Amino acid sequence: MPTLPDGTIQVEHVWKKFRADRTAPKFYDQMKRARRAIGSGARHDYRWVLKDINLEVPPGGTLALIGINGSGKTTMLKIISQVTYQSAGRCTVQGRIGALLSVTSGIHPELTGRENVFLYGAVLGMGRQTIRDRFDEIVEFAGLSDAIDRQVKFFSLGMQMRLGFSIAAFLEPDILLVDEVLSVGDANFQQKCLKRIGEIVRSGTTLLYVSHDLASVEASCERAVWLADAVVQVSGPTKEVVSSYRAAVEQNASLVTSNEGVVQVLKVEIKAADGGQVRSECDLDICLTLNAPEAYEASFFIGVSQGTAFPMFIVRHNGFFPAGDFEVKCRMRHVPLGKGHYSLWPAMAGHAMGKGKPLLPWRPVTSFDVMGPDLPRLPEGVMVLSPVYVGSDWQVE
Amino acid sequence: MAIADSSGGDALVVTDVSSIPAEPPPELLYHHKTRFIESIRVLWAHREIVYTLAERDFRAQYKQATLGILWAVLSPVATLMIFVIVFSRVKGFGSEGVPYALYAFVGILCWSFFAASLGSGGNSLLSNKALLAKTQFPRECFPLESMLVSGLNTLLSWVPLTILFVIFGRAPALTTLWVPLFMLIEVAFAAGITLAISSLIIQMRDLTQVLPIILSLGLFATPVIWPYSKIPTNFHLAGGHQVSGVLVNGHIVGAHWVGGVSVNLQLVYGFFNPLGPVIAAARRTMLLGLSPQWELTAVAALGAVIYLAVGFRIFKRFEVNFADIA
Incomplete structure (x- = not known):
């Protein structure tokens, strides 16, 4: 040999x-x-x-x-x-x-x-x-x-x-x-x-x-x-x-937690606000259909992650959520996502919780693809914590 | 089968898990081979690690003590005082005409090296667990390093020995020059036992408890406090007939066997416990000024070499599992 x-x-x-x-x-x-x-x-x-x-x-x-x-x-x-x-x-x-x-x-x-x-x-x-x-x-x-x-x-x-x-x-x-x-x-x-x-x-x-x-x-x-x-x-x-x-x-995370929580997620829809493909920096329309046994005064969160349980960013809405089936619509403006595959994590935290069970636990419910430019190659030895895409205009004089 | 070749194509290879058998095919089973010469060569290449680890233990041992390195001198002296107080009054031990303190101390020095080697070296794989499971160099380094520390401590005990010589107004005989030879026999014997014990202790922790018991038993089974000459040279096994002795001053004198099979028990003992002849020879040469008994020395050396070879073999045999069970 x-x-x-x-x-x-x-x-x-x-x-x-x-x-x-x-x-x-x-x-x-x-x-x-x-x-x-x-x-x-x-x-x-x-x-x-x-x-x-x-x-x-x-x-x-x-x-x-x-x-x-x-x-x-x-x-x-x-x-x-x-x-x-x-x-x-x-x-x-x-x-x-x-x-x-x-x-x-x-x-x-x-x-x-x-x-x-x-x-x-x-x-x-x-x-x-x-x-x-x-x-x-x-x-x-x-x-x-x-x-x-x-x-x-x-x-x-x-x-x-x-x-x-x-x-x-x-x-x-x-x-x-x-x-x-x-x-x-x-x-x-x-x-x-x-x-x-x-x-x-x-x-x-x-x-x-x-x-x-x-x-x-x-x-x-x-x-x-x-x-x-x-x-x-x-x-x-x-x-x-x-x-x-x-x-x-991510798949594992959603399996682990899918049956917990008081509020049930029935349907999730994600699309670009202009009806086209989901692209970097476009406005993103998210529509969640949920069911709750009673009305809550609560905070609703939506996060986006890539591969970890830690989101890249989170948006929040405080308000009143009715009992029975209801829809939550959220428009994220100019989402800073580069080309790739992402997970969507909703969560709901009530002001009057204390029953031991969260309203809607933090977990990924669906995933979606974003079209657009690749993120720039990183210089040697550098890592980014949140791989977000930010459009940029340059000028060298 | 998935090959991760970092220079190869850029394809993503997904393993077909169902193609993997439940057990590896028998021809792939790994057999740990040890070549004696190769092991020695590798060990020699790593000698610096042995020195460094020994230095670590030696420094750490005395670092926190107020009296520091003085303890290496004080503890054998304390042992000696106990021995002198307890055993010098016991009838029949004898010290071949040499002051008992000096006679016993030579024995204590030889014994304490052996006992310390076994005590710390036997547990060395356990006490170095963290290193054993995370770093790669010959595993023999650990017991050998412990032995080196014991050796250094014993060398320091030569200071009180010198003082004892001065106190009793004696000088070591010229035949003392033979002592290094016997130290070599002792080191080989101690290394063999230490290697074997350390590789067994890591698999059977019960031995950690048993070891001190064996050592305290060994102290009395070895001629540390009694002279080697107490072992009969002509021990009757079978046959022949006994000649009765004559009663002189209340003692029977001259009783012996004629014919039949008898053995020199000193030689037999010396083979199985080379430490006996070593201590005997150290006393003969240093204190009595006699040259060594060559027959006994040869038997002890042979025994020690066999202990070393077998101990090394046992160590190498179990080496494969050390990191997994540590």
Whole structure:
């Protein structure tokens, strides 16, 4: 077999099983299991956390793993970094791996920040001399110049995480594995981390990135894989994988909550006010048909989201809503939506609630497409929280 | 089958979930191979991690204590005082003509390295759980690092040993130069046991409780407070006939067996517990100025090497699961 170039990750038909029992078995359980094993020949209860996973990342490639909690993303990273081993299949990794699976696990609270830089650096695979050379940069990046000779147990959690990430940020591996560590520190530091990851990738390092933060996934990876129920559901260009993942999340949200609430949504209609296609910056007419058992004095909300339970924007109307079937009509003016697929979330909150049940819980009821220009490509390492479209006129003199 | 190839086409690949079997085909099952030489080479490449982790534990150990590193000296002295008070009065232990404090302290030094290695090294995989599950380097680093810390602590105990020599107005004999050889045997033995125990403890936490019991038992089963010469060299197993002894001053003298099968129990003991010959030899060479008993040394060395090989094998055998069960 020809050797692969440094920075290649090749995962072929990888399977991984975990023991199904949650705690280490007690003596009694062991006895029960032994008896069962003699009877049936089955030794352990287990479940598959990864099934037939195939991934390939060439040198310098960037791949994101997305999926809900427990979908096997971290386990996959651990197998690639050989922290743990697959139950079946083959995983070939060529080159030096820098695995940032946790930012604080290597940090010892009794030692000073300075001692910890050397400790964690060594643990992550940096030579002593390399750490000495980059020490100032690391401390500067973490913004801890004043605190570095203090014991780490007197650091705040945010400071500890910043220290951990900064050490890892100056590794120079062929392959960088990052697991959900960007939720570190404040917005400023997150921005710095993203930028740093961008720099590392530009220098030719292969990146494998795990995060729930879809905006940062889109900002840093070209391709993505969506893991769910132990298998790869969808793989391909990040944008498309992320949008199919988002669609699934929304679908799930509406399933979960559809039977709650006092007020029922019977019908939803969305159309452009001028009767044409729904386009960026057009006026949007929304017509909801609802049914309420009694009249309420309430606030009615309508939000629009893309892939998360957090809306990009919300409009509100306070007023009186009659009993029985009624219609709520809302015209949103100049909706700032770029080309894409969006969800509509209505909600109703009464002034005289207190019956334990919301009038109309926050959930997506329908989705709609918007035609129009794509959002501009973002500069490296930048992510937008609300991907809204704002028309602009430019002049350079 | 879905291939996520980040250089490939831009198509979105949706997996046909129904095409995935319930279990992986048997030919794909993963078998963890360990090559001895390769493992040693990788371990050597990661030696800096062992040093760094040892430095971490050594610093952290004394950082919060007011007396700091002085404790490394004080605690073996305290143990010695207890031993002297309790055991120097017990009849029949003997100290081969050397002051009991000095005689016992050499034993305590050898034992305390072994006990500390096993005590901290045995639990090292558990106490480094966070690192074990999140970072990638040879797992042997953890028990070995703990052993290194125990070794450093033991080295510090040589300070009170020197003081004892001065107090009793003696000097270590020239044959003391043999001591490093025996330390090597002890390290091999301790490493073998520590590797095995640490890999077992992580799967069966009950052993954490059992380990101290075994260690306190081991203290008395090892010639720490009694001389190795108490073990018979000519132990009768079967056959032959007994010659009765003569009663002299209330003791029976000269009773022995003639013919039949007998064994040198010192050799047998030395094979199974190489620490015995190590302590015996340390006393012989440092305190009595005699050269080592070579037959006994060879047996102890053989035993220690076998312990090391088997311990390493056990460790490597269970290594696959460490991160999952930690």
